[in-house]
Amino acid sequence: MIKIVPTTPYQDQKPGTSGLRKKVPVFQQPNYAENFIQSIFDSLDGYQGKTLVIGGDGRFYNREVIQTAIKMAAANGFGKVMVGQGGILSTPAASHIIRKYKAFGGIILSASHNPGGPTEDFGIKYNIGNGGPAPEKITDAIYVRSKVIDAYKIANIPDINLDRIGSQSIAGMTVSVIDPVEDYANLMESLFDFPAIRNLLNLGFRIVFDAMHAVTGPYAKEIFENRLGAPLGSVRNFVPLPDFGGHHPDPNLVHAKELYDEMMGDNAPGFGAASDGDGDRNLILGEGIFVTPSDSLAILAANANLAPGYSSGISGIARSMPTSQAADRVAARLGVNMFETPTGWKFFGNLLDEDLVTICGEESAGTGSSHVREKDGLWAVLLWLNILAVRGESVADIVRQHWATYGRNYYSRHDYEEVDAAAANSLIEALRNRLDTLPGTMIGHLKVTAADDFAYHDKIDGSVSKNQGIRILFEGGSRIVFRLSGTGTSGATLRVYIERYEEDCMKHDLDTQEALADLIAAAESIADIRSRTGRDTPSVIT
Structure with a gap:
């Protein structure tokens, strides 16, 4: 046999x-x-x-x-x-x-x-x-x-x-x-205030969730419509299909454009969300506002105590290195641990197992907590709904109040997908060879203060992970990060992360790409992206 x-x-x-x-x-x-x-x-x-x-x-x-x-x-x-x-x-x-x-x-x-x-x-x-x-x-x-x-x-x-x-x-x-659904749905009900969310929905607060014909469809139907009483039709594209309906099951502004357009249009629901192919990523939208994954991580951490499962507070926050530093400011104010790790959820495991952190996140739309050891799209959506139910404010109001309290980290990721692998590796190697010479140089009006290839030293098991991304740091706290993604199957994906911190409330409503324009130009100047990849523009901007 x-x-x-x-x-x-x-x-x-x-x-x-x-x-x-x-x-x-x-x-x-x-x-x-x-x-x-x-x-x-x-x-x-x-x-x-x-x-x-x-x-x-x-x-x-x-x-x-x-x-x-x-x-x-x-x-x-x-x-x-x-x-x-x-x-x-x-x-x-x-x-x-x-x-x-x-x-x-x-x-x-x-x-x-x-x-x-x-x-x-x-x-x-x-x-x-x-x-x-x-x-x-x-x-x-x-x-x-x-x-x-x-x-x-x-x-x-x-x-x-x-x-x-x-x-x-x-x-x-x-x-x-x-x-496949029951145990998980029961876990969610133990963490969040389902009666408060149910009451919010009963008062006419409208939500829409796009399962993208992927795995979260059955979970979302059970949780949002069956247990929380959202009207039928609140969960869309809920039947998992082998080809995801011919679509790309990535909850970003390109592949979930129909949902995004609805949330930015007239008579939009109060809350919109989506999850990806296997259910570990999330997209968060309010009426007229997109919440970046980095901001979402920071806001969820700052308000986690409003959910029963986290009412006693959190022990700390961990984020991947390319994720914006918005969560760092929350950790500092709460007086809890803050860890910066390489990209990849596996790097959070030891920190979670030792109870050094409670909430973790990555800029690539992954957020989660100590309830499991993976990022969790529906968990993030439910925590947002819990916060909305308790605070009684709109998504936009909660985001703007957060910026007023902590300052705003303008942040964007530019993806160059399916780039020739040799060209992408050559670009990163060229940057790596220049690291020692960049500090002190001027890129336009921006002064480079430090440059390195991020390495992570795990405090629990002593392991070291090198070559996790090129970081270029500028005077005033702005930064650019270059790294190659490990999630594609064709060629290479070059990811460029651009970040600037703005404390002034009067400057919190700028267009993100305009606010980062000088840093975007600096990234091109430093890395020669066009000449090395043959790409004039990114494939996706988030």
Whole structure:
């Protein structure tokens, strides 16, 4: 019943910041997914007889790889697999299931906000027992193993019925198909003041949530419409589709433009939100206002005590290095810990496990807390609704009051997508070679005070992560950050982050790109983006 299948290694299975992501046809190569899954198991110790959680975002090829992963888990000696009905589990829900049921770990099949379909993106990520993404020491070991693997183990059994909730035994292992929504929805109800939010909605406050035909659809329907009583139709595009309806499931101003236009138009709802392919990112909109992810992190941290689950306060805040420094000002005023980490949620895990921080965020629309070990789109939406219900003010009023209290961090990210990888790497290397000469130089009227390649020293496990992004710091606190994203599957994505702090309330209503114009020009001058990439403008500006 257990087959040992000879195989030939692939040399391109190096996990990025969120697991291994490639185009579907790459994963469909003979033994490609099997090699990577076996490499995961071969890099772990002590899982015999333990529980493995498996689920995904419903994208194309999700069901096929789930069947493979179940059969390989049985062959490798796991005692139990818990899998979401229909193969569905949002990333934060999977993290919660791992933690609640004390599973050994989990395999999450997703490429997050990337498009899905027969020629689009697919991904496999391993999460450890705390519910969070595997740290670099494990992903490095997986990659090393993948380059030399010569066989994998798989149970020779029929496919499991993923659509029927219940348990069965296969090859000596229990497979439990579970409701993917219930445990997560119950967790949300324990953290937030559902009666207060329900009352807000009963008073006629209108909300709209765009699930983008991705994984949060079933969760949002249950929470917003069934439990909170939002009118039918408040949750849109709620049926997960293998190709996300032909759209890009990224909740930004480009790919959620229809929602954005509605919120900026006449008779807009009071609150609009969206989440991405696997449910870990969020877009927050109020009537006539877009809340940047960096501002959202700061505002949520400043008001978290209004939610029952955080009524005693927070222990600290952590943000990824490219995220704006707005949250730093909140941490300073609250007198709590503040940590700056590399991009990638895995870097927050140790801080959360040691209770050094409670709320974490990344500028790429990811926000979350200690309730799980992943960023969580619906959690951020619910905390916003909790704050709105308690304060009785509009999104715009809350944002402007926050700026008046803390000052405004004008902030923008310019993405140059699918750039030639060699050109992108050359640009970063050229910047790296100039770091020692930049301090003291003038770029227009801006004086460079410091320049470095960010390195993170983990205070808990002593690990060091180098080359995490080029930082150019200017007199007065402005900064530009250059880094290559690890979430794409084609070419390279160059991300340029631009930030300026403005304390003067009279200057808080400027257009963001105009407020950052001199820094945007400085970024071009420093990095020669046009000549090195051939791009005149970014693909996406957020």
